[in-house]
Amino acid sequence: MFASCADPKSLEGLAWLMCYLASGKHLLFYLSFGTVLLLLAITAPVALLFGFGGAMASRSRIAPIRWFGRIYTSMVRGVPDIIFFLFVPIALDQAFEWLRSRIYCDPTVPVRHGNEFIVCSAAKLPLSTSPEWVHQAYGIFLAVIAFAVVFGAFAANVLYGAMNAVPRAQLETAEAYGMSPGQVNRRILIPQMWTYALPGLANLWMILIKATPLLFVLGVEDIVYWARELGAAKTRVYAYPHPDWRLYYFLGILVFYLLMTWGSERIFDRIRARLSRGQATAAGEAMRKAAT
Amino acid sequence: MKNLMLAAAALALTAGMGLAQTVRIATEGAYPPYNLVNDQGEVDGFEVELGNELCKRAQLECTWVKNDWDSIIPNLNSSNYDAIMAGMSITEERRQSVAFSQNYIPPTASAYAAPAADVDVTQGVVAAQTSTIQAQYVAESGAELLEFATPDEAVGAVRNGEAEAVFADKDFLVPVVEESGGAIVWVTGKDDIPLGEGIGMALRKSDTELREKFDAAISSMKEDGSLNEMIKKWFGDEAVLF
Incomplete structure (x- = not known):
């Protein structure tokens, strides 16, 4: 990267370390932190949306929708996460390719040949001519769906509980004012449930942060992949030979995750205080007493 | 147009x-x-x-x-x-x-490398990468096989004493042995085993x-x-x- 790094063999001490840490491979490692943050930034709202849908479905007055909501939450919560993360991307990928193969290829040709899964090249997803970043993005997309399905089920359960925790008297008052069920939901139930949902959702967010290394299992080149790759002992084949340094790289990742969860705690504390204001909960009552 | x-x-x-x-x-x-x-x-x-x-x-x-x-x-x-x-x-x-x-x-040689040249590789714990011909060979040799996802981790197991020897492609092990400064050496008579x-x-x-x-x-x-x-x-x- 820098001119002084052109010949790493001649460098020593701090200069060597600086060049080592600025190598192209390390830049990819630093970028992979962005991958993790991007995954969190996309997954959290999508999972919340899934959760909201699941919770609303579980409360629905129409029986099949209610069953769907209940089955979704209880089934996904009952399966180990890692099974889901291994299953969903493969199943989705093959489902997409199968569907495309029915449209773009000769539909009479089966996709399975013995233990091989083959679709014609026009149906491949992504196309084999696509650049590598498309393949990477597609991998992350499948991962986001897997994460959203799993965490959506947990969020649905949290939100379902929170909706039931809103005092019945509040809803009754709204009904007495002549609001329709939809209006009661929108104006009374949903604004008030957040204070009950927040502890559960904060918990889920922490678990989501800690679950991001599962990306590595899905073959996405995340921070765990690069830490293991960079930390592995390097022989003279490489420009920067060094012994087994995985310990230091994993320590770095550990600090990153601790900072992430520590920062999240602080933010959640502020949101919690904001939402408790004026609420008929113990936290709201404590705030009221402190103010007077 | x-x-x-x-x-x-x-x-x-x-x-x-x-x-x-x-x-x-x-x-x-x-x-x-x-x-x-x-x-x-x-x-x-x-x-x-x-x-x-x-x-x-x-x-x-x-x-x-x-x-x-x-x-x-x-x-x-x-x-x-x-x-x-x-x-x-x-x-x-x-x-x-x-x-x-x-x-x-x-067809190239595979080799055993260990902290000492006189390790008995038909007994004790031997590390190899999972699903390789070397892993299969170790499993059939009578030694206890310790499998790792990457070859580097298999070498690491020998360095920290988890395994008594590592069995891998010789071409992969040559730089490892030469740069270990004597910490890892070829096992006598077991450094040239043709496989595959x-x-x-x-x-x-x-x-x-x-x-x-x-x-x-x-x-x-x-x-x-x-x-x-x-x-x-x-x-x-x-x-x-x-």
């Missing part, structure tokens, strides 16, 4: 069809000098240089894909990529699930067309001696040649 735009659009669409399909080749990227991720973060190594040359000779457009070793064959069969070049020895067992090109590295039928390219069984193209390209490189030169460049002068 409208016709012109239509014609341009049609041309742009059909132009893509005329191009050859890109062949995606998977490698592990953790098995120097066969394949590795260099300091620029790109795949590199003997197999990458060889693969690029083979593609040039077969007039194919190729790209490289990194994939973990233990899922490298299943992902080939589910068409995530079209070929594997990852230091994979040709064995009867693997022929059950994939097809191999002719070998591009002749050489290393080849793995392809889907149904993909005969692609296999023939690569077979022809490998043959042409064997004939004009360029393959031997490439082997010498990456594995040193003592390497086994064709």
Whole structure:
């Protein structure tokens, strides 16, 4: 990267370390932190949306929708996460390719040949001519769906509980004012449930942060992949030979995750205080007493 | 004007069809000098240089894909990529699930390395990479097999005393032993064990067309001696040649 790094063999001490840490491979490692943050930034709202849908479905007055909501939450919560993360991307990928193969290829040709899964090249997803970043993005997309399905089920359960925790008297008052069920939901139930949902959702967010290394299992080149790759002992084949340094790289990742969860705690504390204001909960009552 | 735009659009669409399909080749990227991720973060190594040359000779457009070793064959069969070049020895067992090109590295030696030269490798704990011919050999040798996802972790197990010896391709172990400063040495009499039928390219069984193209390209490189030169460049002068 820098001119002084052109010949790493001649460098020593701090200069060597600086060049080592600025190598192209390390830049990819630093970028992979962005991958993790991007995954969190996309997954959290999508999972919340899934959760909201699941919770609303579980409360629905129409029986099949209610069953769907209940089955979704209880089934996904009952399966180990890692099974889901291994299953969903493969199943989705093959489902997409199968569907495309029915449209773009000769539909009479089966996709399975013995233990091989083959679709014609026009149906491949992504196309084999696509650049590598498309393949990477597609991998992350499948991962986001897997994460959203799993965490959506947990969020649905949290939100379902929170909706039931809103005092019945509040809803009754709204009904007495002549609001329709939809209006009661929108104006009374949903604004008030957040204070009950927040502890559960904060918990889920922490678990989501800690679950991001599962990306590595899905073959996405995340921070765990690069830490293991960079930390592995390097022989003279490489420009920067060094012994087994995985310990230091994993320590770095550990600090990153601790900072992430520590920062999240602080933010959640502020949101919690904001939402408790004026609420008929113990936290709201404590705030009221402190103010007077 | 409208016709012109239509014609341009049609041309742009059909132009893509005329191009050859890109062949995606998977490698592990953790098995120097066969394949590795260099300091620029790109795949590199003997197999990458060889693969690029083979593609040039077969007039194919190729790209490289990194994939973990233990899922490298299943992902080939589910068409995530079209070929594997990852230091994979040709064995009867693997022929059950994939097809191999002719070998591009002749049958080479595997070796035991340990902290002491007099370790009895038919007893005790021996480390090897999972799903390799070396792992199978250890399992049949009477020693207790300790498997690792990457060869580097297998070497690490010997360094921290978890295993008494490591069994791997000799070409992979040579730099490890030489640079260990005597901490890891060859096990006497166990440093030259021929295994397998050489290393080849793995392809889907149904993909005969692609296999023939690569077979022809490998043959042409064997004939004009360029393959031997490439082997010498990456594995040193003592390497086994064709």
